[in-house]
Amino acid sequence: MVQNLLTSCDDEPIHILSNIQSRFFLLTLAPDVFDVWQCSENIFELLGASPEQILMRPLERWMGGAYMDALGTTVERLRQERRIRDNFYIDGLFCVVHLQEQCIVVEIEQCGSSQMQTMRNDITLSTFMAEETTYMNLPHLLDHIASRVLEQTGYARVMIYQFDSDYNGTVVVEKTIRLKESFLHHRFPASDIPAQARALYLKNRFRVIEDVNAAAAALLPSTNPGTLAPLDMSHCYTRSVSSIHLEYLRNMKVGASMSLSLIVNERLWGLVVCHHDRPRRIPLKQFETWHQLSMLFSIQIAHKLELIHYEKLSYLKLRRELLIESLRRYQDLPFVEAFGKVFDLYRKTLDCDAALLWYRGHLLHDMSGWSDTSIHVLLETLTPHLHDRIYLSSTFGIDFPQFHDAATAIGGVATVELAAGQMRLLFLRFEQIDTIEWAGEPKKELVL
Amino acid sequence: MRIHPRASFESWKEVVRGRSRPFEREDREALSRLAYQLEAMHHHFELYNETKALRAKQMLQEKMLLESTIRTEVLRERELLLDSLGEGVFGVDAQGICYFINPAALRMLGYAEHEIVGCNAHDLIHNRSADDRPLTYDECMVQQTVREHRQHIQEEWLYRKDGSRLFVRMIATPLIKQGQMAGAVVAFSDISAEYEAKEQLQKLHRQLFGLIEGIPLLSE
Numbered sequence A: 001m002v003q004n005l006l007t008s009c010d011d012e013p014i015h016i017l018s019n020i021q022s023r024f025f026l027l028t029l030a031p032d033v034f035d036v037w038q039c040s041e042n043i044f045e046l047l048g049a050s051p052e053q054i055l056m057r058p059l060e061r062w063m064g065g066a067y068m069d070a071l072g073t074t075v076e077r078l079r080q081e082r083r084i085r086d087n088f089y090i091d092g093l094f095c096v097v098h099l100q101e102q103c104i105v106v107e108i109e110q111c112g113s114s115q116m117q118t119m120r121n122d123i124t125l126s127t128f129m130a131e132e133t134t135y136m137n138l139p140h141l142l143d144h145i146a147s148r149v150l151e152q153t154g155y156a157r158v159m160i161y162q163f164d165s166d167y168n169g170t171v172v173v174e175k176t177i178r179l180k181e182s183f184l185h186h187r188f189p190a191s192d193i194p195a196q197a198r199a200l201y202l203k204n205r206f207r208v209i210e211d212v213n214a215a216a217a218a219l220l221p222s223t224n225p226g227t228l229a230p231l232d233m234s235h236c237y238t239r240s241v242s243s244i245h246l247e248y249l250r251n252m253k254v255g256a257s258m259s260l261s262l263i264v265n266e267r268l269w270g271l272v273v274c275h276h277d278r279p280r281r282i283p284l285k286q287f288e289t290w291h292q293l294s295m296l297f298s299i300q301i302a303h304k305l306e307l308i309h310y311e312k313l314s315y316l317k318l319r320r321e322l323l324i325e326s327l328r329r330y331q332d333l334p335f336v337e338a339f340g341k342v343f344d345l346y347r348k349t350l351d352c353d354a355a356l357l358w359y360r361g362h363l364l365h366d367m368s369g370w371s372d373t374s375i376h377v378l379l380e381t382l383t384p385h386l387h388d389r390i391y392l393s394s395t396f397g398i399d400f401p402q403f404h405d406a407a408t409a410i411g412g413v414a415t416v417e418l419a420a421g422q423m424r425l426l427f428l429r430f431e432q433i434d435t436i437e438w439a440g441e442p443k444k445e446l447v448l
Numbered sequence B: 001m002r003i004h005p006r007a008s009f010e011s012w013k014e015v016v017r018g019r020s021r022p023f024e025r026e027d028r029e030a031l032s033r034l035a036y037q038l039e040a041m042h043h044h045f046e047l048y049n050e051t052k053a054l055r056a057k058q059m060l061q062e063k064m065l066l067e068s069t070i071r072t073e074v075l076r077e078r079e080l081l082l083d084s085l086g087e088g089v090f091g092v093d094a095q096g097i098c099y100f101i102n103p104a105a106l107r108m109l110g111y112a113e114h115e116i117v118g119c120n121a122h123d124l125i126h127n128r129s130a131d132d133r134p135l136t137y138d139e140c141m142v143q144q145t146v147r148e149h150r151q152h153i154q155e156e157w158l159y160r161k162d163g164s165r166l167f168v169r170m171i172a173t174p175l176i177k178q179g180q181m182a183g184a185v186v187a188f189s190d191i192s193a194e195y196e197a198k199e200q201l202q203k204l205h206r207q208l209f210g211l212i213e214g215i216p217l218l219s220e
Helices: A004-010 A064-082 A113-120 A125-129 A138-153 A195-203 A243-251 A284-329 A335-341 A343-348 A372-385 B024-086 B104-108 B122-123 B141-148 B192-214
Strands: A019-021 A025-031 A036-040 A085-090 A095-097 A104-110 A158-164 A169-176 A204-209 A217-218 A258-264 A267-276 A354-360 A362-364 A390-394 A410-418 A425-432 A434-439 A445-447 B002-004 B011-016 B088-093 B098-101 B150-158 B165-177 B182-191
Touching: A004 A243, A025 A085, A025 A217, A064 A085, A064 A095, A085 A284, A085 B182, A095 A243, A095 A284, A104 A284, A125 B150, A138 A158, A138 A169, A138 A267, A158 A343, A169 A267, A195 A258, A195 A267, A204 A284, A258 A284, A267 A284, A267 A434, A284 A335, A284 A343, A284 B024, A335 A354, A335 A362, A335 B024, A343 A354, A372 A410, A390 B182, A410 B024, A425 B024, B104 B150, B104 B182, B122 B141, B122 B150, B141 B150, B141 B165, B141 B182, B165 B192
Parallel strands: none
Antiparallel strands: A019 A217, A025 A036, A025 A104, A036 A217, A085 A095, A095 A104, A158 A169, A158 A267, A204 A258, A258 A267, A354 A362, A354 A425, A390 A410, A410 A425, A434 B011, A445 B002, B088 B098, B088 B182, B150 B165, B165 B182
């Protein structure tokens, strides 16, 4: 039952909730004629007309010619340049436009021209791009990003989550002002950001919740008359979020939240998460900048990860070359005998605690506490798990508890078969007893 | 029924066992590459050892061929040397079987090489004594040489293929190989003329002494 409910939480269609944050306005328009197909229920505050008055009627009845010209130009530019989004500012309105297959989506924020003037001198992508980060290592870079985001947003807490292979997120950097509670090094379970939320973070790199207690403004009608389906809000900046997530944030004593996706190799590597203890507004104009900054941060992190990757590969390559060259020196000896001479180098090729070579029935190993019989059982147990001749596991002690005892406390195994089954290499890493500091007990409560 | 999210975010510690430091993608790549490199190195070892065995066999064959060539050359030179001496030379093994004989000896004895090599030399050419009685093995100076491991020099009769005999001076030298008695090498030179001259001289002496015996004593 619990598992079913958790799965249903994963299935919640958060990209078609048909709600926006009530400080903004949203319109969906018919292509070409710009008839209003959907509007947010708060549209009267913008146009002085109720949804019933404007739905299915041309937008130009309520907007001036200059606005319609700017909108037309933006739509045409999007079509020509095949971009996802574009924006324009006119008559105190900042508008973000994006095209869907069968309709145009316009997100609008009311703001004065003086505010726009201030914002022009505000945060820019080029400011961040000009900063020298090449000398930084990854922890240093993440620290730098969190500090700069904290400084630019004015949020009370900025955290960087890094996801593991199961999408549990650990807070690797935290910067706070004012807030005493710290989440640094805490791990958040994968269920906190369910699969469909992660998919949305991949599509739309920026998400803001300006006030967790503000009522959402619904889209009317909930079904788009052009597509006969709820509006896909994946690319909308102003969309509201699931009530479960809002409750989650309130439980964390968060008043406002902003998230930037960190995407590496098309996978959600992490998030920059900003929390504020009170509601906090961010101008719609900045949304696009933060979206671009999320791309910049992702590229910078990917670059550092590539450097780490190649450094590790180079190190392992050197280790292998040392082994091979040393083996060659003993080429006058039989293979097993030669291998015995370089066994220490062999173990170090994969940075392991113990290693084994099985060659045509001969065993060479430094696995203390293991009898030859138990070694043969281990090899036979692993054989069906070889894929493309290789098997690696860092959870071996959990996956094969029969091999897990105090004398031979193994946590990880890597093995490969070669020379048409005449040879097996095996590397062991000892068990590492970890204490995970979860941010709260990692299970969801069920309430009838 | 609806889901409520977690209410508390206070630190909650969990001890996890059975895991290790993670194997990363670099480790997988390294393992894969190591497998290929060791496979190649294993192949290299097999080829190297096969080549080494072949080379050793080839070297042994070359050595044997070289030794055989040298031996042939040495034998040829020895034959030339023996020929040029003008003396007869033959060799016998410990059983007295002739295993080589030089052309000078063949000429003096009137045999072809194949008629004498492989045969017992004593039976064929040295089976009678100077006073024409059968010569036993015990009396044969060649056999004595083999038995006693020392050189013997003697004047003897050797018998030709046609039954005629040849008076020779024989030097039999023991042949020792790797500490073992292997036979003897016999060198001989024809001293028939010397023998006849000596016989003639003895005959003249006998006649002279006969005449002297026939002369009456002065006192008679």
